[in-house]
Amino acid sequence: MECIGAIDQGTQSTRFLLYDQSANLVASHQVEFTQITPKPGWVEHDPLEIWRTVLECLDKALEAARSKVGPVKVVALGITNQRETTLVWDRTTGKPCLSSMRFIHYPLHNAIVWMDRRTASICQRTTEELGSSDHYRATTGLPVSTYFSAFKWAWLHENVEEVREARAEGRCMLGTIDSWLIYNLTGGVDGRDCIEELADRTGGIHVTDVSNAARTFLMDICTLNWDAGLLQRFGLSEDMLPRICSNAEVYGTVKGTPLDGIPIAGCLGDQQAAMLGQRCKPLEAKNTYGTGCFVLLNTGTTPIQSSHGLLTTMAYKLGPEEPAQYALEGAIAIAGAGVSWLKDSLRIIDSPEESATLAASVDTTGGVYFVPAFGGLLAPQWRSDARGVILGLSSFTTRAHITRALLEAIAWQTKEVLDAMMADAGREGFSLLRVDGGASRNDVLMQLQADAIQIPVRRPQHLETTCMGAAYAAGIGIGFWSKEWVLHNDDSHSRNSQEFHPKADPEKIQQRFRCWKEAVKRSFNLEDFELQ
Structure with missing residues (x-):
């Protein structure tokens, strides 16, 4: 059986999935990894642990596929990844990776995760120097924010001696998780070589794709090249950075691992991969409910500059x-992470599934409004000083009301973003919202979402559209699938999906939304600098 493989390197876990020629799932394997939180607001990942989870997932998924269908031939590999998560490695020195009997290039620091807020002072300083956080929006489509990779690289240079030395000596390589994986998959350093020889090895192929490059704050979204002025501002040179490629082309072939010789032919950031997996064409929108929530609207071949707090970014470039x-x-920072908080921190639920049962046990939130701004608010407010608030508590309030209020808050935040999209795109409304991601399994949340936005919500049978998008890109990259088949043959996708239709009274919804917006205002100016 010929298959396309997809690595999905996410915020909390790594997965590898195999799809047959009809894009049916053949086998998969998933491994969680450690979340490192050295200080409040800081989140890191160990790049070597991520690499080990990739290798484990490859082995286990291939083993599962063979036991299920017999011999399989992987014809191409696609990659999708958590965006903006940033790391730096040494181009000349390696570190033994015993699980694969090879050397891989040595990370100079843990990866700084997309939600990490340690760069707040750098961003504030940059905004003051520029006079506005939107100074580079026309070039990058982005505001100055802790979210984006360039500011994380700036922090690493300012605070990590090892990074400064490697940069001064020309040994420093910068990348996001996609670049790190491709670099090691296509070269790494063969374990048969001794450590002294590593300085003479060129290592792997250093590339990224347009969707990941667009999230660094360094790419010109019109030319799709690194912007010289921004490189100069951040003191970077192009030889440190990966070459920018399309989302569907052969970047190189795997060397070592169970996929030795297989072409890597597709790469997208996770949200763009979900958009392709959902087959979103121009003027179609999707929302992925994962750790956070990410709403994307395909605007076609013209970038639309937002005046309502949204990001202008890439959807995809399929060749x-x-x-x-x-x-x-x-981008909404807290979705599934809020449910995890109810479970792990407040301990008012025992599992994510219980959030649906508990929320369904009450008809309303009992007047409770929840704003889960645990580390600030992203789109459309972009308030780093916001903090989580729960308002409207009374002696009547139970854990069921608080749980329902959290799920409702996810729906309200999505409504805010969709309203902003309609304003930016000059549209009066949408006919459908496509949804995916782990938290979209929650039927109560999906019904609350349909009620909040007053349009149908469509959930596909196969929720892992991020992986599907990476597989589609790789399949297009080698001609396994055509672009037309991927984007337009969605009959089965629609037929096997489930739709949630609005049931709530529109006037009551608008009234509750106005109250929730008032709660959002109460969350501002609550940052405690003593916790920094």
Whole structure:
């Protein structure tokens, strides 16, 4: 059986999935890894642990596929990854990776995760120097924010001696998780070589794709090249950075691992991968409910500059000669992470599944409004000083009301973003919202979402559309699937999906939304600098 493989390197886990020629799932394996939190607001990952989880997932998924269907032939590999998570490694020195009997290039620091807020002072300083957080929006589509990779690289240079030395000596390589994985998959350093020889090895292929590059704050979204002025501002040179490629082309072949010789032919950031997996065409929107929530609207071949707090970013570019598709994006920091907080921190639920049961046990939130701004608010407010608040508590309030209020808050935040998208795109409304991601399994949340936005919500049978998008890109990259088949043959996708239709009274919804917006205002100016 010929299969396309997809590595999905996410915020909390790594997965590897195999798809047959009809894009049916053959086998998969998933491994969670450590969340490192050295200080409040700081989140890191160990790049070597991530690499080990990739190798384990490859082995286990291939083993599962063979036991299920017999011999399989992987014809191409796609990669999707947590975006903006940033790391630095040494191009000349390696570190033994015993699980694969090879050397991989040595990370100079833990990866700084997309939600990490340690760069707040750098961002504040940059905004003051520029006079506005939107100074580079026309170039990058982005505001100055702790979210983006360039500011994380700046922090590493300012605070980590090992990074400064490697940079001064020309040994420093910068990348996001996709670049790190491709670099090691296509070269790493063969374990048969001794450590002294590593300085003479060129290592792997250092590339990224347009969707990940667009999230660094360094790429010009019109030319799809690194911007010289921004490189100069951050003191970077192009030889440190990966070459920018399309989302569907052969970047190189795997060397070592169970996929030795297989072409890596697709790469997208996780939210763009979900958009392709959902087969979103121009003026179609999707929302992925994962750790956070990410709403993207495909705006076609023209980038739309947002004046309502959204990001202008890439959707996908399905080949070196294909036109780039752009998107408006609204990023919401807390979705599934809020449910995890109820379970792990407050301990008012025992499992994520219980949140649906508990929320369904009450008809309303009992007047409770929840704003889960645990580390600030992203789109459309972009308030780093916001903090989580729960308002409207009374002696009547139970854990069921608080749980329902959290799920409702996820829906309200999505409504905010969709309203901003309509304003930016000059549309009066949408006919459908496509949804995916782990938290979209929650039927109560999906019904609350349909009620909040007053349009149908469509959930596909196969929720892992992020992985599917990476597989589609790789399949297009080698001609296994055509672009037309991927984007337009969605009959089965629609037929096997479930739709949630609005049931709530529109006037009551608007009234509750106005109250929730008032609660959002109460969350501002609550940052405690003593915790920094």
